[in-house]
Amino acid sequence: MTRPHWRQTGQEPDYRFSLANERTFLAWIRTALALMAGAVVLRQVAGGHPTGPGLLTGAALAACGLAAVLCVFAYRRWKANEMAMRHQQPLPASRFLLGLSWLLGAAALGMAWAVLHLP
Template sequence: MRQPRWHQEGEEPDYRFSLANERTFLAWIRTALALLAGAIAVIQFLPASALAGTRTVLAALLALAGSALPVAAYRRWARVQRAMRLGHGIPFTYLMAAVSTALAALGAGMIVLAFVA
């Protein structure tokens, strides 16, 4: 398998830091899987509510987030690996704020659904 270009830049970081970065990536992947499982649960177990299509919209949002998160997680992992190879600081990301905000909004939507249904 061909390695990305940045893998040839700089020098190999301490393997402990690379493994820590990989564990963080895997945590984001677990979060993505949980979002996808949540989408399935919403469609299968949430009763049809008075708000037509709400269940489908919530499930679609969860599925979209669960599908987009692995891509964002890989990009984040690669940026951190590259920064470590070049001796730079860890790059800033809005990923955590975006996921937190999206999950808070989806959670609020679920609460509304629980009271309406």
């Protein structure tokens, strides 16, 4: 398999840092898989829910959408970190993490409200 052109530039980083970067990538992928599993559960519960499938189906679709975004973000972040290490640059910062934290916090509060107020 040929390596992408960006992996042929710069200096090969210490394998320990590359492996740590890869573990972080895999953690993001596991999070995306957990969101998809949660979406399946929400969709299964939605069919028999008295408020109708709308709210829970919407939450399931949102979880699937977030999982897709996380997969894309995971690869882009892994690649950016790998490129920075190859060129001995500082690792790039990301505002995505702040937005994701706020989004998931709001989702958690919304789910808590639903648990307390929906039949």
